[in-house]
Amino acid sequence: MRKHTIKAIINSLEGIILDDKKILLGMSKSEVVSLLGNADIWENCYYYFDSDLAIDFDESDKVQFIDFLGGKNGCIKPYIYGMAAFDSDADDLVEVLKSHNNDRIDYDENGYAYNFNEISIGISRESTPEGVQRDIEEMKADGEYDQDYVDSELELARHWATIGMGRPNYYG
Template structure:
């Protein structure tokens, strides 16, 4: 499923379906059908690759894509594929569109772009992988090339991207 567009502060579009931020839970379920899973105030779709969070009035406050580069859902934001664009490049695009404050207190693992209410996350950064490689070598058990390649992919691309209502990250 690649024809998905993330539109910050508005919602998501795919095929002929638009789901705006602030849509009702009933609207989401009527457009997407029975959810794959539920947890408290969240609905999950497409084998847990897409999550909708709701407020106390059952309105969408946050939409998150959870499967990263290897997922079946590959959303676009600002004309680029969010999970197939290198993390630094997507950071630069989001930074430019945000034009202002960025929550960067998680030192490269997670950013909140405050003006456009977009958040990105990855479980590791390239420096982590370099340390992992060095530690494995120092322990006399160097990492295999395919293992290094996998770890670098998780560090060089975002694992999740989400959009929230205005001021969601403030």
């Protein structure tokens, strides 16, 4: 049975809108709980929607970071600058985020993750096209080529698995 899909709008440096609920950076923990209900809690991070959404609170119990963790198959579909963050081509999303960040990528983890400091957005994925290509070459050399694995990894490489938003200077 398919989960109900929740549309989320990411407004960088401000907060998110989940269907009709606004979660803002700097909002108190009690305000978030009154909007979203009880959460699974680990340290100072609250997890909602089967851990597809994580809200991290600072030492004053104010929202400092919001992270969408479900990727393409999650129940939340985040949009940023009009783009579907998990359904869009990974490179296309990088270009849009870069254009809103003075045409800069402030941190690059070899294509697995990027940070955009001015808009306080970070994205990550489990696989890159280059990594999959290396896997293919190794599998062929070892005589253990697995097309299902390749197809699955290529799909992961084409899309982002997480997108997070922090308060200003979160990444800086």
